Amino acid sequence: QVQLVESGGGLVQAGGSLRLSCAASGSISSINLMGWYRQAPGKQRELVARIISGSTNYADSVKGRFTLSRDNAKNTVYLQMNSLKPEDTAVYYCNWGVVVGPTYRYLEVWGQGTLVTVSS
Secondary structure, eight states: OEEEEEEOOEEEETTOOEEEEEEEEEOEEEEEEEEEEEEOTTSOOEEEEEEETTEEEEOTTTTTTEEEEEEGGGTEEEEEEOSOOGGGOEEEEEEEEEEETTTTEEEEEEOOOEEEEEEO
C-alpha cells in the first residue's frame, strides 16, 4: 500500500560524506514521523535521527555530523552524513509513520535498507 525506497548508500573513506534519500509511494494522507535507523552486523537496530511533532532529534553519536531533512513535494526524506567514521558502517533503514487512505489508518512503514560502508 505504501512503500519506501532508500538510495545513496555506498563505500566512502573516513571523513567523507554521503547523502541518503528515502522516497515514498502510495496513498498517503499525512506523515506523522520520518526517521532513519541503522543496524551494524551483530548489533541492535538503533535510531539515528527522526522528525516528529515538528522537532528533529539525533542520536548523540551522530549529532553535529548528520542532518535530516525532507521535501514534502517529492515525498522524500534525506539524511546528509558528514565527517563519516568507520563506526557509522551499517545498513540504514528509513522509517515513516503515515496515515493512509481510504480508511485513514496509521501505519509504520520501513524501507528495505541501504548499506553504508566507511573505510579507515
